[in-house]
Amino acid sequence: MEVVGDGNVTFILLNGIAIPSNVMLSDNVELQTADTSHLDFMTAISTCSRPEDVAVVAAFIPRITAQLRITASTPKELASVAWNASWEALLLSAFFQTEIGFNLQSDTPANKIRNGSRLRATNYYMHGLTNSTAHMLTTDESKWIASHFADGRELLENDRFQTAVHCLASYRWHSMPRIKLAVLWAGIEGIFGASSEIRFRISLYIARFLHPNSAAERLSTVKDIDGFRRADGHVA
Numbered sequence: 001m002e003v004v005g006d007g008n009v010t011f012i013l014l015n016g017i018a019i020p021s022n023v024m025l026s027d028n029v030e031l032q033t034a035d036t037s038h039l040d041f042m043t044a045i046s047t048c049s050r051p052e053d054v055a056v057v058a059a060f061i062p063r064i065t066a067q068l069r070i071t072a073s074t075p076k077e078l079a080s081v082a083w084n085a086s087w088e089a090l091l092l093s094a095f096f097q098t099e100i101g102f103n104l105q106s107d108t109p110a111n112k113i114r115n116g117s118r119l120r121a122t123n124y125y126m127h128g129l130t131n132s133t134a135h136m137l138t139t140d141e142s143k144w145i146a147s148h149f150a151d152g153r154e155l156l157e158n159d160r161f162q163t164a165v166h167c168l169a170s171y172r173w174h175s176m177p178r179i180k181l182a183v184l185w186a187g188i189e190g191i192f193g194a195s196s197e198i199r200f201r202i203s204l205y206i207a208r209f210l211h212p213n214s215a216a217e218r219l220s221t222v223k224d225i226d227g228f229r230r231a232d233g234h235v236a
Contacts, residue, residue: 001086001122003105005079009071012085012122013110015063016100017092018134023142025068025088025149028081034067034110047106047119056121060103065134067110068102086122091152093169095145098135100169101128127173164191 003010013034023031036044044061045054068085072078082105089102103125107118137145155161167187171180185202192205203225204218211217 001083001102002120003079003082003122004120005072005075005077005082006107007075008073008078009069010078010082011106011109012068012070012082012089012102013060013064013104013106014066014068014089014100014102015060016065016098016128016130016132016134017096018065018136019142020137020139021142023145023149025145026153028071029085029088030069031088031092031145032067032069032109034064036061036064036110036113038111039113043115044113044119046115047113047117049118049120052124053119053121056103056124057119059126059129060101061119063101063129063134064104064110067106069109087156087165088153090169091149091156091165092145094165095152096135096137096141097168099128099130099132099172103128125173127170160190160193163187 003012013036019031019033022033025031039061041058044057048054048057068088070078070082070085072081086102089100092098093100103121103123105120105122106113108114113119156165164187167183167190171183171187174180174183188206189202192202192209200222203222206225207218207221210221
């Protein structure tokens, strides 16, 4: 991911998620509403300083539904915080089972992009380029994010949790269902610390995690998971 630090504020434009109101994710990052419906094609591409960014802007600008407003005290710090903001997008993707694109950086908020604004592609992978409707957070989900996002961000310091989040957020990037399933299972095995693919152990760990107080539900879950994995011998 390539970002630029210039001044004290920048914006990472998002698609795939929409919110009823702004939510602070950390001291430096705020998830905000965004609207690019005022932009026509020629104005949008006029903001590109590099020819290779035109395709990304043309593809994603009509799909922008939210943005990350990122602030810092210096341009160097701003670039660092903005670069790490990809994890904010991945964490939100994992939390709400949606695919969030974060391909564009802007020097102005989405609703103020005009001739003279500067847009640039942060990456050229077309992840998040779908026709799916953006996941609209409910008021309760927004409140949950405001209360718990910092805890999730802190857990990303744990390699196992980080791997699980990335698997859950990115399995859609693969076209083959078996590869998607393998990526999801890699995240599950990682978060439970399994060193190898042991069907019974993984099933038991998941059952204990989901039903710590019910032996009957744990047994049922173990059987369900084991049966699911047996249905695809390429994964087990």
